[in-house]
Amino acid sequence: MDDEPRRLRLLFLDAYDSFANNIIALFEHTFATTVTRIYIDDQRYWDSAALCARKDFFSLLNSFDAVIAGPGPGTPLNARDVGLIGELWSLSPESRLPVLGICLGFQSLALAFGATIERLNKPRHGIITEVDHRRTHLFRDLEDKFLATQYHSLHVNIQNVVQTKREVDHVTEPWFPSQACPSLLPLAWDYDLDIHNGAVLMGVMHTNTSIPFCGIQYHPESICTDSEGAKIVGNWLRHVRAWNAKHRVGETNPMHLRETPQAAENGAHTSPLRQHSPLRVKKTSPSHRRSASWAAVKVLAEQLPTANGDYIRRLSQTLNIVDNPTASGRSKLLSLMSAHLNTSDEPNQPRVVQWDSVPQAWLRVGSICELLGIPVSEAVVLESGNHCEKASDDENDDESDYDNGLRTDRFSIIGLFIPERTLRIHYHVHNQLLELRLGNDTVIFSMQTADVWSDLKAIVEHFRAINGPTELPFWGGLMGFVSYEASLETIGVVPSTQQEASSRADICFALIMRSIVVDHRKEMIYYQTIERNDWDWLHLARTRLQEPYQDFTRPNVPIFLETSWRPVISQTLRDEMRVPDIDSWIGKNTHVARDQIFVHVKRHFLGQVRATGIRNSTYSRKVQECQEAIRAGNSYELCLTDQSCMRLPISPPEAGLSWVLYRDLVVKNPAPFNAYLRFGQDGHGVHTISSSPERFLSVTRNGKCQYRPIKGTVKKQQGVTRKDAEYILSSSKERAENLMIVDLIRHDLHGVVGAGNVEVTKLMSVEEFETVYQLVSVIEGDLKKAKEPKTAIDLLAASLPPGSMTGAPKKRSCQILQDIETETGRRGVYSGVIGYLDVGGGADFSVAIRTAYKYDDEVTTRRKPDGSLKAYDEWRIGAGGAVTSQSTAEGEYEEMLAKRDAVARVFMQCII
Numbered sequence: 001m002d003d004e005p006r007r008l009r010l011l012f013l014d015a016y017d018s019f020a021n022n023i024i025a026l027f028e029h030t031f032a033t034t035v036t037r038i039y040i041d042d043q044r045y046w047d048s049a050a051l052c053a054r055k056d057f058f059s060l061l062n063s064f065d066a067v068i069a070g071p072g073p074g075t076p077l078n079a080r081d082v083g084l085i086g087e088l089w090s091l092s093p094e095s096r097l098p099v100l101g102i103c104l105g106f107q108s109l110a111l112a113f114g115a116t117i118e119r120l121n122k123p124r125h126g127i128i129t130e131v132d133h134r135r136t137h138l139f140r141d142l143e144d145k146f147l148a149t150q151y152h153s154l155h156v157n158i159q160n161v162v163q164t165k166r167e168v169d170h171v172t173e174p175w176f177p178s179q180a181c182p183s184l185l186p187l188a189w190d191y192d193l194d195i196h197n198g199a200v201l202m203g204v205m206h207t208n209t210s211i212p213f214c215g216i217q218y219h220p221e222s223i224c225t226d227s228e229g230a231k232i233v234g235n236w237l238r239h240v241r242a243w244n245a246k247h248r249v250g251e252t253n254p255m256h257l258r259e260t261p262q263a264a265e266n267g268a269h270t271s272p273l274r275q276h277s278p279l280r281v282k283k284t285s286p287s288h289r290r291s292a293s294w295a296a297v298k299v300l301a302e303q304l305p306t307a308n309g310d311y312i313r314r315l316s317q318t319l320n321i322v323d324n325p326t327a328s329g330r331s332k333l334l335s336l337m338s339a340h341l342n343t344s345d346e347p348n349q350p351r352v353v354q355w356d357s358v359p360q361a362w363l364r365v366g367s368i369c370e371l372l373g374i375p376v377s378e379a380v381v382l383e384s385g386n387h388c389e390k391a392s393d394d395e396n397d398d399e400s401d402y403d404n405g406l407r408t409d410r411f412s413i414i415g416l417f418i419p420e421r422t423l424r425i426h427y428h429v430h431n432q433l434l435e436l437r438l439g440n441d442t443v444i445f446s447m448q449t450a451d452v453w454s455d456l457k458a459i460v461e462h463f464r465a466i467n468g469p470t471e472l473p474f475w476g477g478l479m480g481f482v483s484y485e486a487s488l489e490t491i492g493v494v495p496s497t498q499q500e501a502s503s504r505a506d507i508c509f510a511l512i513m514r515s516i517v518v519d520h521r522k523e524m525i526y527y528q529t530i531e532r533n534d535w536d537w538l539h540l541a542r543t544r545l546q547e548p549y550q551d552f553t554r555p556n557v558p559i560f561l562e563t564s565w566r567p568v569i570s571q572t573l574r575d576e577m578r579v580p581d582i583d584s585w586i587g588k589n590t591h592v593a594r595d596q597i598f599v600h601v602k603r604h605f606l607g608q609v610r611a612t613g614i615r616n617s618t619y620s621r622k623v624q625e626c627q628e629a630i631r632a633g634n635s636y637e638l639c640l641t642d643q644s645c646m647r648l649p650i651s652p653p654e655a656g657l658s659w660v661l662y663r664d665l666v667v668k669n670p671a672p673f674n675a676y677l678r679f680g681q682d683g684h685g686v687h688t689i690s691s692s693p694e695r696f697l698s699v700t701r702n703g704k705c706q707y708r709p710i711k712g713t714v715k716k717q718q719g720v721t722r723k724d725a726e727y728i729l730s731s732s733k734e735r736a737e738n739l740m741i742v743d744l745i746r747h748d749l750h751g752v753v754g755a756g757n758v759e760v761t762k763l764m765s766v767e768e769f770e771t772v773y774q775l776v777s778v779i780e781g782d783l784k785k786a787k788e789p790k791t792a793i794d795l796l797a798a799s800l801p802p803g804s805m806t807g808a809p810k811k812r813s814c815q816i817l818q819d820i821e822t823e824t825g826r827r828g829v830y831s832g833v834i835g836y837l838d839v840g841g842g843a844d845f846s847v848a849i850r851t852a853y854k855y856d857d858e859v860t861t862r863r864k865p866d867g868s869l870k871a872y873d874e875w876r877i878g879a880g881g882a883v884t885s886q887s888t889a890e891g892e893y894e895e896m897l898a899k900r901d902a903v904a905r906v907f908m909q910c911i912i
């Protein structure tokens with residue numbers, strides 16, 4: 001630790017890199033510094049046309065001891081890419097202050113003093129190389145050589161002999177300024193042993209000691225830069241103190257940041273670690289808002305087809321609240337939710353979870369769902385497909401159970417819908433509309449919102465619960481998905497195809513009050529409710545879950561065959577599929593009957609599947625476009641994706657085809673994060689089946705958070721053993737892909753929990769899945785250690801979209817991908833996240849990959865040979881992979897197909 005008395009005040013100029021928070025954390029955690037961040041295009045100071053904004057910037061600088069000019073996408077040759085960083089180099093002698101440029105910042109410095117910026121022959125992103133130096137200045141007292149992570153496509157050419165001559169004496173020649181750039185003293189080089197790029201300048205300082213500018217090309221904050229590489233930070237800070245003591249007489253002014261007009265309006269506090277500029281705010285005039293609430297009331301009062309007298313009375317009491325012009329939209333929303341649920345919720349009164357449990361015995365998750373009629377109704381099932389071993393008794397310690405919420409193999413969660421009662425929250429990005437819907441899709445309230453995440457937070461808080469089973473990660477709450485488009489909104493990227501599907505929710509969560517959780521480790525089934533006084537249901541649930549035990553001659557009986565499916569099966573199978581012995585199957589009601597019926601449903605509805613493919617040539621062109629963007633320095637890695645469509649005849653809702661497909665998927669592609677989601681009435685609903693290997697984010701009730709990004713994939717095929725896969729996955733290409741995402745996620749997490757609270761607990765371990773081997777890393781943190789109180793929702797909103805689905809840096813990469821993926825259209829549920837926000841404070845979300853989804857209203861019609869029209873459903877399957885400069889178009893295409901086919905095969909095989 002630095003033992004100097006006063007904390008140094010540093011200004012970080014953020015060029016929209018996805019590693020910025022790691023740099024800030026490196027400074028703040030290791031040394032006595034306070035880092036304030038502003039973006040390079042901060043409107044308070046950056047207006048390329050107005051000189052007065054610059055004057056404000058210069059006076060801002062006066063309140064700091066030094067500046068860090070950060071890394072970022074683009075090139076210093078483009079003034080917009082460097083923004084305010086470009087202003088630093090021409091500071092007048094009296095406003096000069098020490099500057100450390102990192103990567104883009106370093107390149108900008110070098111450009112300003114005579115260097116040229118050129119493309120590397122071979123871009124290096126996530127590549128670890130050896131840095132050579134003379135132990136001077138920034139590199140004083142460092143080991144002779146150290147390993148450092150590189151994230152760059154461009155490099156600095158100062159016409160040093162080592163860059164112009166073929167052979168040089170490395171001991172002396174490279175360490176002097178060149179004639180072309182006499183004011184730049186080279187401090188470090190990377191001689192690029194694989195000779196693609198020749199010598200690459202790694203560190204430089206201005207030769208004039210009164211101009212305190214220096215910079216480095218590598219990333220000192222990367223998890224794979226060794227500790228020596230990070231030591232330059234200490235050296236630089238010592239230099240900052242010494243230089244300021246000598247050249248800046250007296251104290252710098254106390255820090256004063258001008259408030260943005262918006263921040264002033266909202267009374268917002270500018271947090272130094274705030275990751276993104278605030279969400280787009282769409283202004284609604286107060287009168288518009290009032291009329292929106294009137295509209296909501298009317299919708300509510302007129303459209304409830306099943307409303308009884310009681311219901312209307314209750315709600316009409318709420319109308320006063322809803323129409324109160326001084327109440328905020330959010331408080332109306334909450335009042336209405338309470339009124340609908342007939343509970344007089346008092347703000348600070350948490351609900352008490354009522355629960356019980358029974359041994360699991362032979363009941364599997366699928367059979368429990370079938371017992372409860374889930375295949376033919378709205379439901380959310382989050383199923384762990386890789387179960388852990390049963391616990392031995394001495395492992396029953398509660399504290400470790402608590403954190404076992406982080407395991408990927410222990411729990412499956414079934415969210416139950418209560419007809420006419422369960423509420424869904426829909427959010428649409430294109431008009432920022434939040435709706436409250438019933439199962440039959442009646443909209444009972446709608447409002448415009450500038451911050452859907454705070455609304456979700458308020459809902460979870462409103463239904464806060466206590467006293468549930470401590471070891472369970474979920475007690476009740478919001479279960480559903482956040483689409484890729486809604487995720488883009490959180491980083492200020494407007495989806496280019498937003499108009500296309502205005503009626504489809506970009507965020508969809510059901511408020512789950514009753515649920516079943518299977519603890520696979522203890523082999524127990526928990527049934528629980530956060531409805532008040534829900535004893536009757538608890539009793540019913542117990543009876544239902546114990547029913548099958550009472551008759552051991554009928555193991556695994558899917559009751560839903562008798563209830564929901566019976567009429568349909570007899571109708572559909574008898575009339576359409578012409579199965580003669582259907583009655584005898586139903587009569588027997590054995591699991592054989594169930595399996596037979598599944599086979600017949602599949603055979604009937606999948607017999608006519610038409611799949612739209614993805615052309616190799618088109619995909620290859622897109623891979624090349626990605627690589628061009630990388631070569632130009634605009635991205636380091638791009639997760640390119642595409643979608644295939646499965647067109648199949650519309651099936652009657654009661655046939656439960658999506659359930660049948662889902663059961664098939666979990667058998668064919670078992671994964672830790674299987675998910676089945678069926679929301680909305682048929683005709684307007686959305687169905688999702690998913691078998692994702694990848695956890696996005698999990699937060700336990702006591703604040704432990706975990707990300708498990710996957711990057712680096714080897715297709716399983718004949719002749720490829722696990723050893724081969726490990727060998728391939730140890731290549732620099734695969735490791736680079738993974739490293740970039742690990743650093744990106746550290747950045748996302750640092751942004752919320754702050755310096756010193758992020759740990760990489762697993763770096764690039766090989767995991768085996770059904771069709772692929774993949775490299776998995778684990779990044780963990782502790783929400784409780786954040787400086788300001790933070791919730792799981794804050795973390796979720798601050799880290800979407802999942803870095804493994806975008807590439808790095810996130811924002812610029814998403815913009816580039818939008819242009820490249822225009823024909824594909826919306827990614828929708830695919831590439832978003834699926835999971836829950838628990839009323840006890842936890843959360844768990846998977847990355848929605850190996851996923852197929854269908855909107856009921858996305859129906860295509862085709863003319864049959866006999867001239868009649870036939871309607872078809874369109875299931876979409878997204879798939880893709882990270883493109884880096886080292887990718888081959890052929891390899892990427894193969895990888896994308898391997899991932900797609902893990903899901904597509906449940907549609908393609910019709911005869912088993």
Ligand SMILES: C=C(O[C@@H]1C=C(C(=O)O)C=C[C@H]1O)C(=O)O
Pocket residue numbers: 639640641694710711712713774804805847849850878879880881882899
């Ligand atoms: C894009 C997909 O997967 C993502 C990309 C991966 C990769 O590039 O190796 C691995 C897992 C996912 O994060 C997909 O499965 O469709």
Ligand SMILES: NC(=O)CC[C@H](N)C(=O)O
Pocket residue numbers: 017070071072073074075102103104105151152153154155632633634
């Ligand atoms: N990490 C960075 O700052 C990268 C700088 C620049 N965009 C490059 O690719 O070289």
